Amino acid sequence: MIREICEKFTNLPESSIRKLEKISEGLPVLSELLETDIFIDCLVDSDRAIVVAEANPEHTSNYTKSVVGEYAYRKNEPAVIRTLETGHPSRDYKALTQESKYVTQNVVPITDDENKKIIASLIVEEKMNGNQTNEIKFLTDTTKEILLNSLKMSQERKIINYVKDGIIIFNDKGICIYQNVKIKELFKEINYKTSILGEHFDNIVPDSIKFSDLVNKKEGWNTEIFIADKVLRLEYFFIKHEVKKNLVLFLKDITDIKIKEKELMLKSVAIKEIHHRIKNNLQTIASLLRMQARKAEDESVKKILNDSINRILSISITHEMLAQNGFDNLKIQEVIKKILRNSVRENINENLNLKISIEGDDFQINSDKATTIALIINELIENSVKHAFKNKKCGTIIVGIKNEGEKARISVVDNGIGMENRKIKKNSLGLQIVKSLVKDKLDGDLNIKSDNNGTNISFDVKLDQN
Template sequence: MLRKLCKKYTELDQSDIKKLENISQILPIIADLVRANVFIDCATSDPNAAIVVAEAKPTTCPSMYEYSVVGELALRKNEPAALRTLEIGMATRDLKAITQENKTVRQSVVPIHNDAGDVIGVLIMEEDITKDVKQDRKMEFLAETTEQLTETLLNFRDSEYTVTYHINDAIVMFDQQGIATYGNPGAKKLYKKLGYRDSIIGMNFDNLVLDGNSFNKLINEPCLKVSEATVGKLTLQIKYAAMKQKNKIVGVTMLIKDITEVREKEKELILKSVAIREIHHRVKNNLQTIASLLSLQSRRINNDLVNKAFNESINRILSIAVTHEILAQNGVDDVDLKTIVTKIKNSTIKYGLPCMKNIKISVEGDSLTINSDKATSIALVVNELLQNSLEHAFDGKTEGFIEIWIQKGSMYSSISIIDDGRGFDVKAIKMGSLGLNIVKSIVKDKLHGHLNIDSTENGTKIIFDFKNE
């Protein structure tokens, strides 16, 4: 597994990989000695990600991991120690990190050098510090959860030095009779904005409630309740929780959060989404109109070579239109790649299949979401390769099969176009071919990927990859 991962994700040579394999064999011993999980990570082509190529769990104490993380990525934002040591070759001690299972640990990292002194990987030891982190996040939990706030509020309700005094959200406390006994500055400011002239302290719950909840129901069903209410131009999120002292309910806390701006932003996004859909719809229509005009023009020309150029241009324009058609339907900037490729296949079957030939085309593999810019580039490449296969692969044949295979990867995904045609000499490809130049340019400059062509007398396989988001 280590060798396979290194060949796929790294640029390490055979001797470097062999050295990492030797070290990986003693990882279990190291894990037991340090009583911790240990890993070997290697650099990838992405400067912000490393790949886990080996791991070992201690047998002398419980492991922090439920599953294997070999083959998973270590991202800079989660594991800065690993990436730092890989880059500068210096050991990193006791730096916090987030694991692939979303647990907080403390990492110590040392570099692994080859015979030339180059860093070829890092050895990582991890210690569980979840308890410490939970303690550090105590105030965050208190501020977020109303039920946890109430115990503190009861003890410090009148102090201006408490956290609640400086929270912008409105906090109102009611006693067992439903009378307001505490309101922080956020609450007083909110009710003043709603037109209340008197102090809210001493008011009955029925005069302050904004969403129609019943006080008796709240105090008799002591569980956290959340609702949303529109008051004037404000949209408010309201939480209720019963307050307890010594397991006895002594009142109710009401926390009100102004989410007006959030809802306004959501409305703006919806309106923008509608506008974007309309734009994509018009672009698609314009592209199809251009393709139709070119088609009409080509019919007036009796030159086969010129008509061939016209048809190639029409197919390229229609392949771009496919992306805008899907974007017009979705209203978002992300599209499903398999849907794009399937539409190109259907268009090819409808307009591009050679006469008197029975050629079947299938689309298989994974579904993955990509942005519109990448979708347009991939659509052009797939269309170009598919048209090329239809034009050249089945000369002298009456039937054939083309398979388009999509494979999703962790860092790079790929698309393969495989036919069972007559094949060709890869070395004899015309370097001046416009179609091939378009494909090479898009794959390299737009998709930041690689193109590989393999052909024999039994058929041709062309594969190109592209970096994931």
């Protein structure tokens, strides 16, 4: 668009047009940084200039539509014509926009170094009675660097990400040549000078590092400091121009973030402590039941109490793991491993050489489902260990895990005598617990296959989708 307009309405040579195209690449970043509308105008005749490029901030623009290709008349925008004619910057000139709105214009000339001629003007507009006049000094004092390579912002696009943070720019001597409004706000909150233009780096930056130390660094630098009850993050990086380097400082108030991080840490500690206490309480209940079982004379009562103890301990396992890591999600294989150690230790026959293994996938699951799976696995393993290997000297139990995406299938397979030979009742409490948990808690199905070569019991687990 710049080339098309210039070739049609001006006599600018190819080198000048290329320069304007280069400068225009950095305008969007400058516009967001200064929060103002920025234009490039070229002279058409003694009374008119034409807009060849523009950039508007996302939320604070004075315009509702593009004005590229429209004229700027002397009577409406005298500063534009004055600067194009004289080559002098024009500050705080009142102007009437193409949309009939009054604004204040600050204008600097754009020159072609090859022939020393003025080829265009760079216009920064703000609403009447704006508060950014001092910041336009940044444009005037560094006109050459801005216009020659637009502060290299077309390449340093990441600067856009910082426009809501405090921004200070220092020249190669460490003198502040720009500060945005946010810096003034931050410095006021920490009782620092709010107007720092012309001040040296070492006199204004709330950090112990010196400008000379930063200049010698090959890369940028970032740090966090605590000052006036605030936590500030400082990030420095350099923008090179020929042999000179401008230093840019981004200053962000991260106090709220740090407070939230501390709150989360305290909550995590509290949650871990809660799980630890639940685990201890469950183990206390199990100990009381164990004492009761020892005193019971009826073997059937002992069996019922011991089964209840194992169920309570299987629940406590998940709380033990949650107390250790503080996260709600647990790895399924780790849960099952702990269940296996508990069930085998409590129920294995000393004369049985039993091999138990876990095969398949591993994945994370929330604590509620982990507790349910722990109960189910406890029932199935306990049942196999107690009943599947009667009159056998050796046996195997394999816990298989298969992640199928939206759901997972977990199976407990033994090579025992089969359920018919075990004479397991279809309405036994253990199976009732398993069926109820699979259906109501896991939203899955239970499948039982059993013959003389062993038993395969599998169930589905509906997985949470991230």
